[in-house]
Amino acid sequence: MKILIRGGQVLPMDAAGTVLTEGYVLIEDGTIAAVGPLSEAPATSEVNHVEEAHGCLVVPGLINSHQHHWYHLLKGLSVGLYLEDWVREVLHPASEALEPDDILISMRLAAADMLATGTTTFFNHSVVETDLDSVVALAEVSRATGIRQIFGKEIRATPTRTSPQVHWQEVEELLRRFPIRAEELFSVGLAIETGEHWIRQGTMTTELAGRVAELSRRFAVPVSDHITGGTLSRSVTDFRLRTGLGQVEWGAKHGLLHERALLAHAVWMGDDEILLAAEAGASVVTCPSSSAFTAGGIPPIRGWLAAGLNVAIGSDGPMVNDSVDILGLLRECFLLQNVKYLKPAAVPMEQLWCMATRNAARALGLAGKVGELTPGASADVAVFDLRSPQFGGALNPPVNTILSGGNHEARVVIVRGQYVKDASGLLTVNVAEVVEEARQSALNLARRAGLPVRC
Numbered sequence: 001m002k003i004l005i006r007g008g009q010v011l012p013m014d015a016a017g018t019v020l021t022e023g024y025v026l027i028e029d030g031t032i033a034a035v036g037p038l039s040e041a042p043a044t045s046e047v048n049h050v051e052e053a054h055g056c057l058v059v060p061g062l063i064n065s066h067q068h069h070w071y072h073l074l075k076g077l078s079v080g081l082y083l084e085d086w087v088r089e090v091l092h093p094a095s096e097a098l099e100p101d102d103i104l105i106s107m108r109l110a111a112a113d114m115l116a117t118g119t120t121t122f123f124n125h126s127v128v129e130t131d132l133d134s135v136v137a138l139a140e141v142s143r144a145t146g147i148r149q150i151f152g153k154e155i156r157a158t159p160t161r162t163s164p165q166v167h168w169q170e171v172e173e174l175l176r177r178f179p180i181r182a183e184e185l186f187s188v189g190l191a192i193e194t195g196e197h198w199i200r201q202g203t204m205t206t207e208l209a210g211r212v213a214e215l216s217r218r219f220a221v222p223v224s225d226h227i228t229g230g231t232l233s234r235s236v237t238d239f240r241l242r243t244g245l246g247q248v249e250w251g252a253k254h255g256l257l258h259e260r261a262l263l264a265h266a267v268w269m270g271d272d273e274i275l276l277a278a279e280a281g282a283s284v285v286t287c288p289s290s291s292a293f294t295a296g297g298i299p300p301i302r303g304w305l306a307a308g309l310n311v312a313i314g315s316d317g318p319m320v321n322d323s324v325d326i327l328g329l330l331r332e333c334f335l336l337q338n339v340k341y342l343k344p345a346a347v348p349m350e351q352l353w354c355m356a357t358r359n360a361a362r363a364l365g366l367a368g369k370v371g372e373l374t375p376g377a378s379a380d381v382a383v384f385d386l387r388s389p390q391f392g393g394a395l396n397p398p399v400n401t402i403l404s405g406g407n408h409e410a411r412v413v414i415v416r417g418q419y420v421k422d423a424s425g426l427l428t429v430n431v432a433e434v435v436e437e438a439r440q441s442a443l444n445l446a447r448r449a450g451l452p453v454r455c
């Protein structure tokens with residue numbers, strides 16, 4: 001099966017930073033076969049399907065490197081809370097009231113939300129205890145909806161759902177069954193919590209840290225961790241006072257700082273920690289909109305990049321942010337960095353695109369496989385149509401697409417060479433049905449959790 005995307009500006013997001021003002025992308029059997037200027041495109045008669053992209057921007061499918069999918073059900077309920085208060089007042093009651101059906105219904109909703117805005121890959125950091133069957137069920141939803149997911153399996157020193165022995169058996173079984181491979185839509189990585197709250201509770205211990213480091217090495221999987229994502233004067237300072245270390249220094253001491261480490265948030269890393277993380281080849285997954293939402297600070301992304309850190313972007317769970325629209329998040333990130341550094345384009349637009357594509361692929365262990373349109377990469381593609389008044393004259397498509405207006409819906413989304421969205425809408429999800437089901441599930445969940453709803 002050959003698909004030819006013809007015309008439009010193409011950002012292959014290759015290492016050279018190529019921009020093709022009028023280009024083409026040739027897809028063959030789920031893989032990118034060729035990319036180049038339109039004048040060198042193969043004849044339309046040589047392919048099975050032609051996608052005309054004149055007036056569009058063609059980019060690799062976007063990557064959201066930090067998500068918690070079931071938060072999609074509870075958007076709108078967390079305004080006005082610092083992170084620590086939100087954890088106590090919203091997250092804990094909601095987690096306790098969550099039922100297996102909510103997990104699956106919210107997965108369909110999350111997939112529809114992300115795919116519509118061009119996200120084709122996401123890292124799903126699990127914050128509730130899951131069993132083998134529920135993870136397998138999530139894999140089926142990922143495959144059915146066509147979104148690529150790396151599920152960050154939660155690792156606990158003191159699992160409450162089952163015995164530690166069964167917990168470890170399930171973790172290893174999942175890692176064996178769902179390796180990180182671009183050919184698969186579902187893979188399993190690891191998710192840990194080294195924050196102040198979790199260490200105090202005994203959920204994370206130094207012994208567990210060593211075991212996680214060994215697993216990550218043996219299975220070559222990323223390990224996601226919330227790093228200094230809280231309020232500076234509360235959990236961030238508490239951690240330093242108790243341990244005498246920053247969270248990254250603590251991780252380094254216990255074997256958790258390596259090239260597969262995903263340091264989510266990381267707003268308050270010290271200068272030494274930034275260098276330590278860069279030297280270790282770790283990745284930071286910045287969630288600037290989430291940090292802004294909970295008044296957690298503005299991450300120093302410009303400084304991180306100058307230190308040589310690999311920086312990817314994540315939405316965080318959309319009940320503390322309330323959006324997973326990656327281009328919207330890049331817009332907010334761009335503006336916040338200007339405010340922080342009092343410098344226009346403090347983080348250049350090219351770097352923003354990298355954070356949602358090739359940097360993210362490297363962070364997730366999929367470098368060269370996703371996040372770029374180069375021969376041999378998986379054919380994950382998003383096409384954004386700039387033929388609308390909000391884009392003005394569309395004279396600078398990579399800038400226009402992020403900054404001009406608020407509608408970041410992709411016209412076409414392709415994952416592994418399969419159409420998941422075209423001009424008629426999403427093809428893999430019955431949106432009306434999913435939204436209706438999710439509204440009911442959300443209402444019931446909020447009521448069981450005792451959360452205030454206003455509908």
Ligand SMILES: [Zn+2]
Nearest residue numbers: 125226316317
């Ligand atoms: Zn998070």
